[in-house]
Amino acid sequence: MYAQNQQFMPDEDLAYTVLADLKRVTREYGTAATESVCPSVRQQFTQLLNTTLAMQGELYTAMSQQNMYSAASPALRQEIDKQMKEYQQTQQKTNQFLQQKKSAQSQPSPQAWGYQPAPQWPSYAPQNMGHAGQQPHSSTGQHTPGQYM
Amino acid sequence: MNMKPLSAKELEYIADSLSNEDLLIKQCTAGALSCTNPQITQVLMHQAQVHQSQYQALLNCLQQHQALAPTQPQG
Numbered sequence A: 001m002y003a004q005n006q007q008f009m010p011d012e013d014l015a016y017t018v019l020a021d022l023k024r025v026t027r028e029y030g031t032a033a034t035e036s037v038c039p040s041v042r043q044q045f046t047q048l049l050n051t052t053l054a055m056q057g058e059l060y061t062a063m064s065q066q067n068m069y070s071a072a073s074p075a076l077r078q079e080i081d082k083q084m085k086e087y088q089q090t091q092q093k094t095n096q097f098l099q100q101k102k103s104a105q106s107q108p109s110p111q112a113w114g115y116q117p118a119p120q121w122p123s124y125a126p127q128n129m130g131h132a133g134q135q136p137h138s139s140t141g142q143h144t145p146g147q148y149m
Numbered sequence B: 001m002n003m004k005p006l007s008a009k010e011l012e013y014i015a016d017s018l019s020n021e022d023l024l025i026k027q028c029t030a031g032a033l034s035c036t037n038p039q040i041t042q043v044l045m046h047q048a049q050v051h052q053s054q055y056q057a058l059l060n061c062l063q064q065h066q067a068l069a070p071t072q073p074q075g
Helices: A009-034 A038-066 A077-104 B010-034 B040-064
Strands: none
Touching: A009 A038, A009 A077, A009 B040, A038 B010, A038 B040, A077 B010
């Protein structure tokens, strides 16, 4: 380790360069997964995406605990209200639109071609930080950084 | 698991990902060694290892697809 005054960069800058790269790599894994043809490659990229996302979260949390990262200022309640009202209206209009279209024509039944909905998210949730997930690992129960594999 | 030959695009993504992971292994290690904050050092040290295993996973993925790949360009 370097003494503080010989450091190449301040701690927060060092950590930030890694954090920025984790954000970039997360996006790239997302793109790669969506563009994969081979199911095993898609699964591999999805797993890398989840793990990288977990690492980004872990580093961000560590940095904010060390006051190296100031979070953006909170949105005002009236701004949230405005967006909420606007999109509740949009939702209502869309629902009306769908009702009109659906009642105007008969639909094919989903069974006709054996449609199976995609699984809901928690079934492929990554190992989360800070608490034990589905996979067995360290039985010590103490928090070790990043158990995402 | 159902395996199909790698597309040229998939190969590019895997190669790019390998170079990303390689960079992150070095970045995390360099960061951990020069960082003075113990918590950040610990996180970076650990993540360097995770990136090493991700690198290996990508290499394995290439290896598994070698046998399926054609040796002549396909129409």
